Each structure stands twice: as structure tokens, then as C-alpha cells.
Amino acid sequence: MMESSESLFDLEQDELPFAEVLVPLPLEQYFTYRVPRQFTDLAQVGCRVLVPFGRQKVQTGIVIQRHSKNPSVYEAKAIMDVLEERPSINAHQLSLFSWIANYYLCTEGEVLQAALPSGLKIHSEINVQLHPYYDADKEPEYPLTAHEQLLLDHLQQHDFIPFSEISKLIPLKDPSALVRSLVKKEAILLFEKLKDKFSPKTVRKISLHPDYQQKEKLQALFAQLESKGNSQKQVEVLLLLLQLQSLDNDDIGLAKAVHKSELINKGASASALKTLVKNGILHDFQETIARFQFRGETKSLPPLSKEQEQAKEAIITALSEKEVCLLQGVTGSGKTEIYMHLIEETIYNGHQALLLVPEIALTTQIVSRLQQVFGDKLGVYHSRFSDNERVEVWQKVQNDALQVVVGVRSSVFLPFENLGLVIVDEEHESSYKQFDPSPRYHARDVAVVLAHLHQAKTLVASATPSLESFYLAQEGKWGYVLLEKRFADAQMPDILLADMKKAKKRREMVQDFTPELLTQLRYVVEQKEQAILFQNRRGYAPFLQCDICAHVPRCKNCDVSLTYHQFSEEVRCHYCGYKEPVPASCEACGNSQLITVGLGTEKIEEEVVQLFPATKVQRMDLDTTRSKHSYQEIIDDFSQQKTQILIGTQMVTKGLDFDQVTLVGVLDADGLLRFPDFRASERSFQTLTQVSGRAGRKEKKGVVIIQTRDVQHPILQMVIHYQWREFYQYELNERRLFRFPPFVRLITITLRHRDKSSVKQAASQLARHLRSNLGENRVSEAHEPLISRIKNRFLMEITVKFERTGFNVQQGKAFIKQSGKSLMENKNFTGLEILYDVDPY
Ligand SMILES: Nc1ncnc2c1ncn2[C@@H]1O[C@H](COP(=O)(O)OP(=O)(O)OP(=O)(O)O)[C@@H](O)[C@H]1O
Ligand SMILES: [Zn+2]
Structure with a gap:
């Protein structure tokens, strides 16, 4: 109608x-x-x-x-x-x-x-x-x-x-x-x-009514109030106001407004204040303030060292010819300092700059360094901020009220008006990749496109670049600048391997520590220096196991074992969050002896506390950093040497800059190397080099001790000898040989369904269709992924590899999507979900 x-x-x-x-x-x-x-x-x-x-x-x-x-x-x-x-x-x-x-x-x-x-x-x-x-x-x-x-x-x-x-x-x-x-x-x-x-944040302020903002009028007012017997409190309030107004001598003088809370805090009587407002002598009003306010003065930039200056010039030259440049600078070479100089030039030229950092943990140190220079031109954007705070940054970026943003991956979505430069710090970091939910994007790659749209430039930087970036630089598609020296002649630390196999055989292990690591840790504690201990697993132990029948408690919803958390006396699933109290006995055989297997940060903390009862120890992992300021507190305490030993997961491995750390210990390198993924070698090399880089960043030289059962492992050998060129050559050869990125484009198709046989059937049907149309060398058979059930849904996977040249990737992708769509419309597979992950790493 x-x-x-x-x-x-x-x-x-x-x-x-x-x-x-x-x-x-x-x-x-x-x-x-x-x-x-x-x-x-x-x-x-x-x-x-x-x-x-x-x-x-x-x-x-x-x-x-x-x-x-x-x-x-x-x-x-x-x-x-x-x-x-x-x-x-x-x-x-x-x-x-x-x-x-x-x-x-x-x-x-x-x-x-x-x-x-x-x-x-x-x-x-x-x-x-x-x-x-x-x-x-x-x-x-x-x-x-x-x-x-x-x-x-x-x-x-x-x-x-x-x-x-x-x-x-x-x-x-x-x-x-x-x-x-x-x-x-x-x-x-x-x-x-x-x-x-969204609601803007406001403060209440008090000022003199304009009628009384002249000396003579004010004097008359005082005389009048004092003549009345009962106005002493009001006189006090006015005097306090005058005192606060004159605190810093700008010329606003009597017109200046002061915070109402400050008046009250300094002893102003609330009722006298109210009377003064009611009588029109004082003005009580609301003022909108920015949520992020930088207090304090900005400093000028510290000058660059000769090497840094050369690197900066080389970057500028490279970016005059190419859209992207890779800066490979060893840990502690002062990349952040170079960023600040580049950002300053960008702002000076009237453009905005975006500095991407991989994790919130990293923003705290970098932000305080940048804030000293850029003051309130700087905004910070990450998920720990409240919604209001994020909307505020969004709007200020849009209005060009912020010229620099430091943020995590989602800041590529901000409404920049005139971006001039994007910097991707620690570009190799996997936290730039969003895995779930869709869009499964990589912020570094999106950043390059974002910069391109603005006709801006991108600098990607790392001490340990990703293989893809290194390859693009090597091929000449991107510029490349190398900075091989630490700032101020700081030495690279000595990296040593400690043989756990040998120590076990000789019964020399003290809990999870080899004699080498323990001796060094003792020394550091005695010398009042600081140490970082790294283990890439949170919780107490990866799992519990029955001492008799070897049964392992598993998640009800996922195909994984439950992680033991001692502090909360629970076993938890790290995939779906399912948790239950620690079982008193084995659910399979009834035996009450359950032992812990493997090593998590919580257990290391317990061991260190036992070994060094007088030493302050702090743990930094997902479990200890859930609240908004916890990162900041842990990092501040460690910077100010209130804590001496910091234990953590990958969070402690990168970007952090502490002066007094002379020892880095890696509790178990084998766990990294064994990870079942084509990137295990790359990740291990990067993580171990990065965590080593936390040691000896200033005058005192550092030591790194990596515990392993496999001291001859080629990756470990390359790490301890700083043979990064050899590493990239070795790894690129492997990738070429086994057809992995950067030599092919990888797409993972995951099918998900509540019913196991449905998902299997759908997956093999899709795989067959894609293989016959796109080629069997490009599309794998359907297979069960490593973890084949998550949150009660069964998973199947198909891997697609497209060559980088001579193949129309765009068409290939469109075909995949179309095929997936018609499979989902198939009545036999109602409830089927298909997830695509392009560049799934
Ligand atoms: N030009 C400079 N003037 C003064 N201090 C500097 C300068 N360059 C670097 N530094 C100091 O040297 C230390 C290391 O620098 P920075 O943290 O930038 O290194 P980085 O290259 O980012 O290292 P990583 O890759 O390990 O994070 C910092 O404490 C920094 O303040
Ligand atoms: Zn689960």
C-alpha cells in the first residue's frame, strides 16, 4: 500500500x-x-x-x-x-x-x-x-x-x-x-x-563572573562580604580561587577558570561555593576535554648517530624511488630513533604518520618515547582502550587533530586524511595477522596498500625480517637498508647453548635449569643485575597425565589436551576457554596420581621463587596482563628495577628496551623448533634472535643461554653465530624446494560443521572439484588439520598453492569462492561453514 x-x-x-x-x-x-x-x-x-x-x-x-x-x-x-x-x-x-x-x-x-x-x-x-x-x-x-x-x-x-x-x-x-x-x-x-x-569527557570549572573580573569591582565585593558577619567561608573560597588563578602567571588573570575539584580538594567549602554561584558571583560550568592529554613539555629529538643518520638518508633515497623500504637493523641499533626523525619530517611536510606496533605490550615504551617529542600531536589506538577513547582518536585523525598515531593492527582502518608515511615496526611479527574472525588480514600488507592509496610511503623494519619481506627486498621490488651496529657501541651479547640431554644424563638438572643457566642466574642476582627468562607456554604445565594409564584430560569441546593452571587450580582449554577444577583422580582408571608434563611460565616462576627466595620475580603472559594497566605496571617495575627477574612468553621477546638486563635465558628451545608448521624454522630463528637482543643493550655486555636437547640443530647454530645471511639463504632454498611462500601464494580453506561425516564429505567434494579445475599440483586433498575439532565443530582443510607468476591468482580465487558458495547452497550440507585464509601465516 x-x-x-x-x-x-x-x-x-x-x-x-x-x-x-x-x-x-x-x-x-x-x-x-x-x-x-x-x-x-x-x-x-x-x-x-x-x-x-x-x-x-x-x-x-x-x-x-x-x-x-x-x-x-x-x-x-x-x-x-x-x-x-x-x-x-x-x-x-x-x-x-x-x-x-x-x-x-x-x-x-x-x-x-x-x-x-x-x-x-x-x-x-x-x-x-x-x-x-x-x-x-x-x-x-x-x-x-x-x-x-x-x-x-x-x-x-x-x-x-x-x-x-x-x-x-x-x-x-x-x-x-x-x-x-x-x-x-x-x-x-x-x-x-x-x-x-560516545560521550565526550567533561570537567567542571569555576570562574569569576565577568562582572567581578575587574580589580575595583572585586575589592568592593570583598568589602561587602566582609561587612556581613556570616560570609567568612565565601571570602575564603574567593581567596583560594585568586590564589589558584595566579599559580602560573599567564595574562588570563581574573578571567581564568580553575577546576572545581581542585578548589574543593584545597578546602573550599562546598556550600559557600554554591552560595557564590547562586548569587552570580561565581560561574560554574562544564568544559569538554580531550581524553588523552599530554602534560609536560615536549623535547626536541636526540641527534642520530653517524650510522643512524646514514641509514635514515638511505631510507629516504630508497623511498624516493620505491613505495616500500625494508630496514633491517640489529636489536638495539636504535630503529625507534630513526622512526622519530622520519615522522618529524613527515609532519613538517604537513602529512600524517602511522607507526604500527605488533602488540599492546610494546606500545607503552614506544609511546612514552614518542610522547616526549610529539606531545599532543600523538594518538594511541588499541583494543585496551575504551570505546569512547577509540572514537575520540578516530575523530581526531579525521580532523587532522592528530598527526601521529601509534597503534596495533586495527589502526590501518583509521580515517587518515593525508597520510605521508606508514612505519611497520617488528614487521615479522605474527600478531599483525588476524586469524579470527574474518577479515583474516595481515596489517603489514594492508598498510602497504593503505600507503599506496594515499600516495604515501611505507617503511617496514625488523632485526629479523620475515622471509617474504626479505625476499621482496632482495628481488629489488622494495628498497633495502641495513643497520648492523648497536647504538653507542653496545656489544651484541654472547649466545651459548646449554645441553639439556647431557645435563639430564649426568643428573645435573636443578628442576628445569641446566647448571649453565643456573650459574649465570645466580651471578646476575648477586651482581644486582637483571634477567629475562623466556618460555613460550603459559600456565603451569601443558597437561596433566595419569601416572599409571597415561590418560590425559582433554577438552570436552575441542580436540586438545587441557592446560594445567596451578594458581587457579584448574585445567583450561586454550582454544575455547573451557575450564574445570583439577581432577582429583584419573577419569579413565581412577588412580589418584596425576603428574604434570611439560613446562609453562607459571611453573618456572614457582621454581625461580624457590631457588631465589629473596629476589623479586614477575611474570608477564596472557594470564597476568588481562587488566588495562597491567602491562604498564610490569614493565615499569622492571624498568625501575623493582623486580629483578622477568619471566614470560613471547611477550617478553621483542621490542622491550631495558638497560640493566645482562642475562636472557631460554628454557626450552626445542618446543619452538618442533612446532608443526612450515614456518617453524623462521619463527625459531626470529624469536631466539629477538629475545637474545634484550640482553646487554647498554654499557654492560649481555649473555644469552639457550637450553636445548639438540645442540647441533642447524637453526640454533646459525642463531648463536649471528649467521643471518646464511639463515635466509638456507630457508629460502627450503621454501623454493618445497613450494612454500614466498615462492607460492598459500590459501587455506577450512570447512566446519557439527557433524563429522558431513564435513568430511563436503571437503572431499570441494577438493575434487578444485583439483580437477585448478590442477592437482595447486590444490591438496582434503585433510584433517592438526586440531580437528574446536568448540564442538569438526574441521577439514584444503591447502591451495598458486604460483606467483604466470598464473591468474585473481581468477583462481574467484573460482574458489564460487565453488565454496555453491557447496554451501547444497541441501546435504546445511550448517556448513567455509573459512578462507589467504596468506595464512
Ligand atoms: N640517537 C640516539 N640518541 C640517544 N639514544 C639512542 C639513540 N639511538 C638509540 N638510542 C637508545 O638506544 C637504545 C636502543 O634503541 P631502540 O630501542 O630504538 O633499538 P631498536 O633498534 O628498536 O631495537 P629492537 O629491534 O631490539 O627493538 C634505546 O635505549 C634508545 O633510547
Ligand atoms: Zn576447548
């Missing part, structure tokens, strides 16, 4: 009466909506709009395009509201989102979902209320339909009604036209109940 009121407003069609709208859902296509006339100018590309979606839902979407094509398949519904005057998403971002969706085989809706901080998303719970100006007793300007009257009557009795409930009240399949019509008639308003909707 066309409502009669429509014609009142939509008398003429505009040039571009339709909009393609992207909604944040995993759907392939955009949806076409009609743009009502009142929104013709407002509904710009990139704006967030409210649209009716499905039967009774409302979605926030983004206008992608305006056009004049009426969709032929469905009747276009109208946009209900435009949420902003200035688009949230700029054209560069839209291009980036579409590149990501295309490259990573996901949808733009999924990218949007990942990109927008939730403060900018609006969920489908939209409510309807009466317009405050609506007067039920007055004759309406425009006639109301019976349905409209019904809704308005309801709203006279109730505060509001959720949009999704309207159809229960009024027999309409889709109430959006009705709602829109009432909005136009200014009879109702739409609002959303968003718990954490």
Missing part, C-alpha cells in the same frame, strides 16, 4: 535518487535504497545511514554510491535517516575495504565490522519516541493515517517502543515506511539505546 502522505514529500525525483548501501554483515552485495528528498544533499558517499533491513530490523549502513538505477529484483525501500553531516568513512577507506574484501576472500561488510569502533556502530535496536514538539491536541499539519494514529496513541501512554515491536502493535509487515512518514511529520523521533554511546 502506498501511503497517501508520500506524495507530499516526493513530488519530484532527484538526479541520483538511489543509494548503494553497505551493511556490516557477511553478505556479498550492497543493497539499493531510495534517498528521500530531504536527504538528497545529506546522504553523501561514506555517510552512516539508518536503513530498514529484513522484516523488522534497522541497520546502520554506509552509503557507497549514489545512482539512478532502480533495482529490478526488489522494490527499493527508503533510507530512514542520515546519521551525520560529515561522512565517517572517506574515499580512501572505501577503496581499502574493497581491496581487503577482494584479496582476503571476505565481504566488505565484515571489513566494515572490523574497522568501525563499536561506538560508531549502531545495532539494530532502534527505538521510537514521541517528538517533543508533537502536540496531540492540535490539529496536525498533515493528515495522519489510521496506522499512524495508532502508533502515536501508543506513544502517548509509553515512553518509547522498540522498532522491532511495532509490527506486533500494528498489522504491518514492514513498519519502516510508516515510521519514516511520522518522522517527516515531526511526530516522532528515532533513537538508539547504545550503552556505550
